[in-house]
Amino acid sequence: MGSLRPYVPKADTQVALAAVDASTLSARLSMADFNSVLMHCDVTGTGDWTISIQGAMTVDGTLINMGKVDGDGSAYSIQFTVDAYTTFRGVPDWIAINAIENSGTSTLTVTVQGVNL
Numbered sequence: 001m002g003s004l005r006p007y008v009p010k011a012d013t014q015v016a017l018a019a020v021d022a023s024t025l026s027a028r029l030s031m032a033d034f035n036s037v038l039m040h041c042d043v044t045g046t047g048d049w050t051i052s053i054q055g056a057m058t059v060d061g062t063l064i065n066m067g068k069v070d071g072d073g074s075a076y077s078i079q080f081t082v083d084a085y086t087t088f089r090g091v092p093d094w095i096a097i098n099a100i101e102n103s104g105t106s107t108l109t110v111t112v113q114g115v116n117l
Helices: none
Strands: 014-020 036-044 047-056 077-080 084-089 094-104 107-115
Touching: 014 094, 036 047, 036 077, 047 107, 077 084, 094 107
Parallel strands: none
Antiparallel strands: 014 107, 036 084, 036 107, 047 077, 047 094
């Protein structure tokens, strides 16, 4: 019989992107032991951003867009102009945050936390 892992409701917070002012992809973030990610997006200035999640099953795996549940192939994403919280469910062990600045002159900081929902 295998050993049971202790229940861990939330991970420590991690800054995925710190005050970026142009479109960028974060470093890989471990979400091992968690099935979802809580994300806080902090916008300073005036701008329009789109955030999406890319994921991989292994640390060296190819990052691909996390698709919507309806299976149409488009990426999970959120578009916003002010500070926002969002949750992405069903994430693999490794993710990266893709931030696209659509317009404006703002900076963006994204903080994430692995959670079990």
